[in-house]
Amino acid sequence: MPTEDERRTVRLTAGGPMLxxxxxxxxxxxxxxxxxxxxxxxxxxxxxxxAYPLCDTSHRRKRRMDDRSDEPST
Ligand code: FES
Incomplete structure (x- = not known):
């Protein structure tokens, strides 16, 4: 059984990587x-x-493109 100091923290981010x-x-x-x-x-x-399985911040590009799709067309 790991001690409290030996426990690893895994943080899930919204729309981004797992830290x-x-x-x-x-x-x-x-x-x-x-x-x-x-x-x-x-x-x-x-x-x-x-660089999969490592994050290279490509997820940010997708989010920006998704944000643009919310803009009204002119
Ligand atoms: S989570 Fe896929 S590139 Fe960052």
């Missing part, structure tokens, strides 16, 4: 393994990242 305390070892459904020693690792949940 996980590092270091981490990520195993994808295709069997690829990606490791990161960063203090906080952003894991892509939108599948648009060119």
């Amino acid at each position: 996980v305390q590092g270091p981490v070892r990520i195993e994808t459904p295709t069997g690829e393994v990606v490791e990161s020693d960063r203090f906080l690792v952003a894991i892509c949940t939108c599948r648009r990242s060119k």
Whole structure:
């Protein structure tokens, strides 16, 4: 049983990545393994990242385009 200090925090963000305390070892459904020693690792949940499974902020581009679709057409 992990102690309170050993517990990792996983934070889900709205429309963005899953933030996980590092270091981490990520195993994808295709069997690829990606490791990161960063203090906080952003894991892509939108599948648009060119660095998948790591977030490259591509999710922001989609959101901006979605925002434009809400604008009235002229
Ligand atoms: S969540 Fe950031 S690129 Fe997918």
